[in-house]
Amino acid sequence: AQSVTQLGSHVSVSEGALVLLRCNYSSSVPPYLFWYVQYPNQGLQLLLKYTTGATLVKGINGFEAEFKKSETSFHLTKPSAHMSDAAEYFCAVSSGDSSYKLIFGSGTRLLVRP
Amino acid sequence: EAQVTQNPRYLITVTGKKLTVTCSQNMNHEYMSWYRQDPGLGLRQIYYSMNVEVTDKGDVPEGYKVSRKEKRNFPLILESPSPNQTSLYFCASSLLSRGPYYGYTFGSGTRLTVV
Numbered sequence: 001a002q003s004v005t006q007l008g009s010h011v012s013v014s015e016g017a018l019v020l021l022r023c024n025y026s027s028s029v030p031p032y033l034f035w036y037v038q039y040p041n042q043g044l045q046l047l048l049k050y051t052t053g054a055t056l057v058k059g060i061n062g063f064e065a066e067f068k069k070s071e072t073s074f075h076l077t078k079p080s081a082h083m084s085d086a087a088e089y090f091c092a093v094s095s096g097d098s099s100y101k102l103i104f105g106s107g108t109r110l111l112v113r114p
Numbered sequence: 115e116a117q118v119t120q121n122p123r124y125l126i127t128v129t130g131k132k133l134t135v136t137c138s139q140n141m142n143h144e145y146m147s148w149y150r151q152d153p154g155l156g157l158r159q160i161y162y163s164m165n166v167e168v169t170d171k172g173d174v175p176e177g178y179k180v181s182r183k184e185k186r187n188f189p190l191i192l193e194s195p196s197p198n199q200t201s202l203y204f205c206a207s208s209l210l211s212r213g214p215y216y217g218y219t220f221g222s223g224t225r226l227t228v229v
Contacts, residue, residue, distance in 0.1 A: 004156075009154070032215040034215075036220075041223075042222060042223070043118075043204060043220035043222045044157075044204065044206075044218075044220040045220075046217055049215075049217065051215065090156060092157075094215050099170065100162070100164075100210070100215065101147065101159045101172060101173075102157075102159075102215070102218065104156035104157040104158075105156050106154050106155060
């Protein structure tokens with residue numbers, strides 16, 4: 001069965017520092033992978049997704065992620081953190097079945113220090 | 115503006131009092147789904163619908179009902195709410211005709227408290 005593990009429920013970085021949020025997945029079929037961001041009191045917004053093709057995926061707000069099949073990873077990075085990046089981030093993998101559901105990780109809350 | 119609209123945003127109710135959370139989308143999406151979000155557990159699917167009159171259970175359907183009488187609406191019904199259904203609920207929709215997982219659009223969420 002498909003699953004997602006996000007390492008670190010909380011990550012704290014200084015403004016201007018590299019952001020690295022980790023995501024590892026388990027999938028019995030070629031996965032589609034997603035990162036979503038949730039700002040306080042808001043719904044989830046798609047940051048980026050990997051379906052097929054180029055393994056380095058660029059998203060909104062300067063974020064990018066690299067699909068590494070050998071490591072079953074899809075880590076999210078941003079070279080320089082802004083205060084506005086403070087939010088909760090969710091990694092998700094496609095279910096691979098007819099439900100078309102997304103299977104989410106438990107989330108990582110990003111704190112950005114001034 | 116393309117969006118998924120949920121109502122209400124906040125709801126406090128008592129155990130056993132039937133309630134409905136509404137969800138409506140204006141994008142002509144075939145696929146709609148309900149998720150609940152709980153701390154440390156991420157989001158888990160409750161029910162989903164591929165199209166009008168086609169619904170199926172997700173991972174945590176116990177205590178919930180849904181209906182899909184119109185393409186745009188997908189209400190979530192709690193016939194007899196219990197405190198363990200206190201959670202943050204999200205409705206999402208997607209355009210299946212562009213391929214599965216093309217991209218979900220999420221509503222803003224409904225925070226439900228059952229006392």
